[in-house]
Amino acid sequence: MKKKRFGLWTLILACLGAVIISGGTVFLIMGRQVQSLQATNESMGKINTIYNVLYNNYYKEVNRQKLVDGAITGMVNALGDPFTEYMDESESQSLNDSISGSFGGIGAQVQKSGNELKIIAPIADTPADKAGLKANDVIVKIDGKETKDLTLNKAVSTMRGKVGTKVKLTIKRGDTTFEKTLTRAKIPVTTVEGKLDKDDPKIGWITVASFSENTAKEFKQTIQSLRKKGATSFIVDVRNNPGGLMDQALAMSSMFVENGKPLLQVQERDGAPTVYKASNKLDDGFKVKEKTVVLINGGSASAAEIFAAALHQSANVTLVGTRSYGKGTVQNTLPFSDKTELKLTIAKWLTPDGTWIHHKGLRPDVEADYPKVAYLPTIDTKKTYSEGQNSKQIRNLKQMLAFLGYDVEDTSEFDAKTKAALEKYQTENHLAVTGTADKETVQNIEAKTAQKVAKEDNAYQKAKEQLEK
Incomplete structure (x- = not known):
């Protein structure tokens, strides 16, 4: 899985009834048969007529596939749902890669x-x-x-x-x-990483990047490894986790929740919600009873939110960080022989207590976040910034320099003070001393900023405090 730069914090048909999530999207395999696509009603007849008229009578030769793709895309876009989409072969392959891990x-x-x-x-x-x-x-x-x-x-x-x-x-x-x-x-792709806290080796810090086919297995192995090293409590970090396979999220959630307690509800257009509960079938009898805190933020979506909500509501686990993304709908994928796929929303998922968090997200018990500089956009390195210029990019660059301890004003102007600060930075970091912000200098500043941001992780420190209570 590719790693995002610090400023950018920025599926699959299985057996009937299986639930999955990927890339911030939850997928539920429909329990009813997908009907054959036949132009048997008035609407489809009209579409068929327009297709034939355009293909046969437009004054220039028309590409048949473009008409088909355009019709499909138009119908999908008419829903106004960003999570329903028609994916080409490349997009479908990318989706499948993310699921398989x-x-x-x-x-x-x-x-x-x-x-x-x-x-x-x-x-x-x-x-x-x-x-x-x-x-x-x-x-x-x-x-x-x-x-x-x-x-x-x-x-x-x-x-x-x-x-x-x-x-x-x-x-x-x-x-x-x-x-x-x-x-x-x-x-x-390894989706789970674990290590002991450098200051308190009894705390195990587990980062879950996404929920892929082997994530629950990796998670269990990580817990076991940290236990052997002396961990007696855990911080599970699902910040910036966009989601993944729901069966993995359920298996991991079940590890922390007493059997029989709810983990998730899924509600289709008609009918009562289907409730998923913790069980030995989900977690193979492996339970985590050590004190645990979960870290979330605005990049925690879908499967990450399902996991966090299940632990919070059914295992009384404290959530620390910022409000999560808020993705509460369920999708299914329909593959075609030309390797394209239709991904459509068919249901919504609810937390154990029946709450729909769509567009609302999960609120943490304890609010804490990285320094604000962590959320600055990356600088456009196709340009070189120099004295006399004025732009928003320059202001962002100056905020990074200030965060790193250099004396600059919080303005968008590249003044003499900015030039002096850059010259000092370049000297101290063994860069060509030009007093201008070229590509190499900008990338170096961003890397140093990211390193310092990681060390000043306020949410992680708050999570440690919760474990000590």
């Missing part, structure tokens, strides 16, 4: 350092590892395309692709440059 790729963790795309480390037993790629290797080209001008996200997406296809990399190692052709393979 894996993707086709080479298996190398990379980072952008200045203009260089560097390998942090190859993942064991992946194409990158087998090809002998090493940490600090620089990927100069991908299929002949220079990487120096590619964003990190673009470079990563270029190296990903269908399992079994090939990608040619030009690698620089020290003074040597060579080429490697790798065959993409299925690369698993």
Whole structure:
């Protein structure tokens, strides 16, 4: 899963009745048969007539597929529902990758350092590892395309692709440059990470990035590992978690909730809600009885909200952070033979006590957040900022500099004081001292800001205080 820069905090048909979530969306497999799409009523007859008239009589030749896609997209957009959409092959594949918790790729963790795309480390037993790629290797080209001008996200997406296809990399190692052709393979994504608090090793900090096919299994293993290391309480962090598979969220929720207590309600257009309850069937008898706090924020959506609400309402777990996203509808996907998919809203989900949080979100018991600078948008690095200029981007840059301890005024003007602060920053961080904010300087400032933001995690500190009560 690609990692967002700090300023951007910014499925699948299974057995009948299964519930799933991905990318901030909950999916419920419909319990009723999808009827064959036939133009048997007046409305469909009208659509069919218009299609034929346009295709056969428009003054220029018309692409048949464009008409079909346009008709489908128009019907979907008429609903005014951002969670109902017609997805092309690429979007469908991306959705399926997010659900499976894996993707086709080479298996190398990379980072952008200045203009260089560097390998942090190859993942064991992946194409990158087998090809002998090493940490600090620089990927100069991908299929002949220079990487120096590619964003990190673009470079990563270029190296990903269908399992079994090939990608040619030009690698620089020290003074040597060579080429490697790798065959993409299925690369698993780890969605759960756990570690002991550096100041209090009895606290286990577990970050859940999304809810994919193996998340509940990873979560259980992480709990067991932290217990062996001495953890006697846990902070479960689902901030900026956009969702995932609902069966995983239910399994994880059940670990904290007494059997028989509600975890979730799902209500379709007609009929009473279906209530899902904690059980050994969901959690395999694995229970977490240690004191726990859950961290949420505006990026916590769908499955993350289901998990947080279940623990809060049915296990009396304290929520710390900021109000969650508020995604309370349920979708189903209908795949087609051309690898496109229709994703449509068919129900809403409710918290254990029957509350619908759509557009409202979950309110934390204890409000706390990162410093405000964490939510500044990233700076446009296609421009260089210099003395005499005035813009909102410059003000954001100055706020980051102020956060890092440099003396600047809170204005949008690039004045002499700003230039002096930049020169001091560049000197202290071994950058070319120009007094201007070029791409390298801006990226360095953003990285330093992100590092300091992570250290000043007020919500995490509040969560620790709750565990100590």
